[in-house]
Amino acid sequence: MKILFAAAECAPFFKTGGLGDVAAALPKELVKKGLDCRVVLPFHHKMPLELRQQCEDLFNFTVSVGWRNQYCGVKRLVMGAVTYYFIDNEYYFAREGLYGYEDDGERFAFFQLAIMEMMQRVRFIPDVLHANDYHTAMLPFLVKEKYHWVKAYHDIKTILTIHNIEFQGWYDGGKLADWFGVGMERYEDGTLRMNNCLNYMKAGILYADRVNTVSPSYAREIQTVEFGSGLDVILRMESGKLSGIVNGIDYEQNNPETDPLIDYHFSTADFSGKAANKAQLQKEMGLPVRKDVPLLAVVSRLTRQKGFHLLLAELPSLLQQDMQLVLLGTGDYDFEQAFAGYTQAYPDKVVANITFDVALAQKMYAAADIFLMPSAFEPCGLSQMMAMRYGTLPVVHEIGGLKDTVTPFNPVTGQGTGFGFEDFSGYQFMKAMEKAITMYHENPIVWQKVMTQAMEEDFSWETACNAYLALYEEVVTN
Known part of the structure; x- marks a missing residue:
């Protein structure tokens, strides 16, 4: 043909x-x-x-x-x-x-x-x-x-x-x-x-x-x-x-076992490399190097379509949690300035990199624990699939391709590959983030199981x- x-x-x-x-x-x-x-x-x-x-x-x-x-x-x-x-x-x-x-x-x-x-x-x-x-x-x-x-x-x-x-x-x-x-x-x-x-x-x-x-x-x-x-x-x-x-997504390019852009390689059989990547990124970003704190990541254009007005609205509440946030992206000037302001005010918790850097993006996928993607609409989306490939659990608005690729965690069955919210509101987004952060702190064995499930999803071309x-x-x- x-x-x-x-x-x-x-x-x-x-x-x-x-x-x-x-x-x-x-x-x-x-x-x-x-x-x-x-x-x-x-x-x-x-x-x-x-x-x-x-x-x-x-x-x-x-x-x-x-x-x-x-x-x-x-x-x-x-x-x-x-x-x-x-x-x-x-x-x-x-x-x-x-x-x-x-x-x-x-x-x-x-x-x-x-x-x-x-x-x-x-x-x-x-x-x-x-x-x-x-x-x-x-x-x-x-x-x-x-x-x-x-x-x-x-x-x-x-x-x-x-x-x-x-x-x-x-x-x-x-x-x-x-x-x-x-x-x-x-x-x-x-x-x-x-x-x-x-x-x-x-x-x-x-x-x-x-x-x-x-x-x-x-x-x-x-x-x-x-x-x-x-x-x-x-x-x-x-x-x-x-x-x-x-x-x-390209499974040869996005491979935690061979990716040349990340510092330490890892697999579902051995997560030690992911922990090492996290510590390395925390050090590079000037954050306290802590294994016990969930590291949240954003790699995206900073626009309303991508839902970052919801994140900004809930950031004061999110910062009350024991967490860290690293962000990479450019977009609307007001969003850039707002995230940069949080970096100034909370240097031990928030680092906003207002730029585009492919190598840093890969390091963030590999190092983070939680990936935030609250898009208002998303025809398909690739970032959530790349995050899962590296064992980083996404929190997504259940819309479009995000709904089709991320299965919200079910505490009864133990199945799932991330966390989701249906109503497009800051409140529901915050609730989904809280679920992820709580599970990270309180159920490390379950967390690792969900990481494995996410990494084993088949999103190959x-x-x-x-x-x-x-x-x-x-x-x-x-």
């Missing part, structure tokens, strides 16, 4: 979030399963120079973006058995960032048109064209409408993965003709129209053969008014082709890949 995976970002070339991780990991696993999976990306100039220099120039041609005739170069790089194609155009992609520009709609219109023109030229016609988020959500429409006359494309099936429903690609309705060079019929009859705007995501949902999200709970949630960001009606209408698949493989086989055979 041939898969063309289209995305706006992909590690290690360039990434801003979870989409970049998925675009990196899933194609690698699919290739291991014997599929011919290739990835197509914009040639963002943010790519590291050493990787850019490895790219091979294949050819170039002209893409019509409405009335504009734009240069399109196609580059290729083969890495780890995966072939990557890059769409090159300096006018659109020679920029500091990946997104956030006034002409993003035109930039990604060009990218999608270039993909459609590229497939025949590289002689790779996929069985499945896999689009991701709004940047490539018009591809299913282009396959079925603009390029329906291309015989080679008749059997292409399309899948759209929604990584975050909030970002939809809203543009003036006239841009359908202006950028894509098609008639206005599908806009005027309401198919592509949403609140009198062209909506890329709506187009993808309606035209894709299958739609999936990055967790089963998120697939259900986005069909509600609360979480659907205006597209809930469309998603309910198309619910028969909607599903959810939990993302995986191999498992997630099997679910995608089943989805591909379903869409191709139906």
Whole structure:
């Protein structure tokens, strides 16, 4: 089976979030399963120079973006058995960032048109064209409408993965003709129209053969008014082709037995290395080196969406507990200042690192006892899975992917991998944190059992890949 995976970002070339991780990991696993999976990306100039220099120039041609005739170069790089194609155009992609520009709609219109023109030229016609988020959500429409006359494309099936429903690609309705060079019929009859705007995501949902999200709970949630960001009606209408698949994490990179970024290695058979990591981190952070105090950790963007207004509201109460808190992240200025203020006021209990540091993040996953993730919504989330991989028990809001990956501890059965709260309130978050802290202090044997259960959960990409493989086989055979 041939898969063309289209995305706006992909590690290690360039990434801003979870989409970049998925675009990196899933194609690698699919290739291991014997599929011919290739990835197509914009040639963002943010790519590291050493990787850019490895790219091979294949050819170039002209893409019509409405009335504009734009240069399109196609580059290729083969890495780890995966072939990557890059769409090159300096006018659109020679920029500091990946997104956030006034002409993003035109930039990604060009990218999608270039993909459609590229497939025949590289002689790779996929069985499945896999689009991701709004940047490539018009591809299913282009396959079925603009390029329906291309015989080679008749059997292409399309899948759209929604990584975050909030970002939809809203543009003036006239841009359908202006950028894509098609008639206005599908806009005027309401198919592509949403609140009198062209909506890329709506187009993808309606035209894709299958739609999936990055967790089963998120697939259900986005069909509600609360979480659907205006597209809930469309998603309910198309619910028969909607599903959810939990993302995986890289088990080679996130391995407590071999991780080169942590000071001491450990496993479920021997937790001594985790205790040593904790002592080392406490020392580095200037905290009292105490084995008997639970070390809480936060590794995240500091935003309301991530729920950190709840943590700030409850921090005065939390500090009455015998605990320590280490934080790593950047985000809203007010949150940064507030956490920095607590570091000044309680240096023996709170350390806020207002920065981004991959190595320090790994050390915190490996050293902490409790991981805090009170997100207001979370399509999937990776941090809670990485924390569990290192035996750090998460406290999460039971929503989206957090609900699907963290099993709240049940004191009757002894089963569970963390702690959860259902109502999105500071009070309930505090109660969940208190449960975790109390159990750490009073039931060390049970705590260690739950650590083991968390570490033995299977969040590998191999498992997630099997679910995608089943989805591909379903869409191709139906």
